[in-house]
Amino acid sequence: MHKTGLYYGSLAIVLAANLGYHLVSRSIPVGGNQFLGIAGAYLLASVLCFLAGVLTRKGPLLKEWKETPLHYLLFGLFVPGLEAGFILMYHNGWQVSQGALVADILTSTLLAVVGVALFHDRLAGINWVGILLCFAGVIMVAL
Amino acid sequence: MFMHYFALALVLAAGLGYHMVSRGVPDGGNRFIGVGMAYVVGFIICIICFLFTKQGSLAQEWQAISWHYFLIGIMVPGVEVGFIAMYHSGWQVSKAALTADVLVTSLLVLIGMLVFGEHLSLINLAGVLCCFAGVILLER
Numbered sequence: 428m429h430k431t432g433l434y435y436g437s438l439a440i441v442l443a444a445n446l447g448y449h450l451v452s453r454s455i456p457v458g459g460n461q462f463l464g465i466a467g468a469y470l471l472a473s474v475l476c477f478l479a480g481v482l483t484r485k486g487p488l489l490k491e492w493k494e495t496p497l498h499y500l501l502f503g504l505f506v507p508g509l510e511a512g513f514i515l516m517y518h519n520g521w522q523v524s525q526g527a528l529v530a531d532i533l534t535s536t537l538l539a540v541v542g543v544a545l546f547h548d549r550l551a552g553i554n555w556v557g558i559l560l561c562f563a564g565v566i567m568v569a570l
Numbered sequence: 571m572f573m574h575y576f577a578l579a580l581v582l583a584a585g586l587g588y589h590m591v592s593r594g595v596p597d598g599g600n601r602f603i604g605v606g607m608a609y610v611v612g613f614i615i616c617i618i619c620f621l622f623t624k625q626g627s628l629a630q631e632w633q634a635i636s637w638h639y640f641l642i643g644i645m646v647p648g649v650e651v652g653f654i655a656m657y658h659s660g661w662q663v664s665k666a667a668l669t670a671d672v673l674v675t676s677l678l679v680l681i682g683m684l685v686f687g688e689h690l691s692l693i694n695l696a697g698v699l700c701c702f703a704g705v706i707l708l709e710r
Contacts, residue, residue: 437655438670444648445674450681451645455638460624460631464639466616469609471643476606479647484600495599495607501591502650503611507619508584510642515577524682524690530578531671532701534585539708541586542663546593554665557707560700561668567697 452513453523465510525568532565585667592653593663605650665708672705 455464484491516526536558542548550558595604624631656666679698682688690698 433655433659434661437652437659437661438666438673440648440652441656441670442673442677444645444652445670446677446681448642448645448649449674449678450685451638451641453682453686456636459634459636460620462616462620462623463628463631464635465642466613466620467635468639468643468646469613469616471640472647473606473609473613475644476602476609476647476651480600480602480606483602491600492603493599495604496596498591498595499604499608500611502588502605502608503615505584505588505591506608506612506646506650507615508580509588510646511619512577512581512584515573516581519573519577521574521577522682522688523686524679524688525694526578527671527678528675528698528701530581530585531675532668533578534582534589535668535671537582537586538589538663538667539665541590542593542665545590546663548662548665551710553710554708557704557710558668560704560707561672562704564697564700564702564704567700568694570691570693570697 449513449523449527452510453517455514455517457518461511461514462507465507465514468510469506529565529569532561536562536565589653589663589667592650593657595654595657597658601651601654602647605647605654608650609647668708669705672701676702 480491481488513526513530516530517523521529539548539550539554539558543550620631626634653666653670656670657663661669676698679690679695683690
């Protein structure tokens with residue numbers, strides 16, 4: 428597949444937002460109800476997304492709304508676990524330099540296996556060596 | 571110590587489900603409206619969890635909430651929309667998350683040491699380099 432500007436542009440968006448996300452998560456004080464805090468974050472995030480949706484729409488809003496796949500609703504089931512989990516990690520002794528690396532590399536290496544098994548992604552031998560190196564690296568980081 | 575690893579397990583389980591759903595989202599409709607809908611569901615789930623874990627009135631608990639959470643509300647749409655755009659622009663599920671995450675966490679290692687004064691041993695730093703090398707091989 429031809430790698431367009433969006434191919435790397437989308438990676439840059441994830442990098443910038445993810446970096447900010449972990450730095451803020453690491454700085455959250457222990458006090459207060461974590462679920463209420465995350466609920467407030469999601470309320471703000473949903474308002475921002477709906478505003479962006481209005482600004483980027485290509486047709487009538489109702490039509491775009493109906494065309495948007497319901498798969499997105501499934502996201503809502505998983506994202507609170509991610510947010511609550513990372514904040515809990517940082518509140519329970521994980522350093523920002525280790526917590527994100529261990530969690531993300533473990534998730535990603537498991538995903539690589541899932542991608543091959545369920546989504547028929549193709550990985551070459553050298554890609555598998557890369558996955559093993561990542562796995563070894565995580566163990567060394569967590570030591 | 572239990573919470574130390576329970577928190578990691580929670581992130582792993584949610585992360586796996588999250589990326590599998592991301593990969594399966596059809597490329598139609600408005601991405602922002604879709605992610606906005608997801609956050610409404612996430613908001614409802616968090617409010618339900620809050621009702622089970624609250625120790626005071628809503629007003630008291632609200633006042634105790636750090637403003638940092640609202641910064642997270644600004645960051646998370648970028649992560650979600652970015653990952654979905656990655657999958658729609660040709661990234662494979664086996665490579666996208668690993669590439670993005672290793673790049674982010676490598677930068678976090680540097681920031682953790684420089685800004686938060688965190689200490690990493692030589693073997694930890696060797697592990698970071700090992701992860702970096704792994705991502706390069708994965709992208710070949």
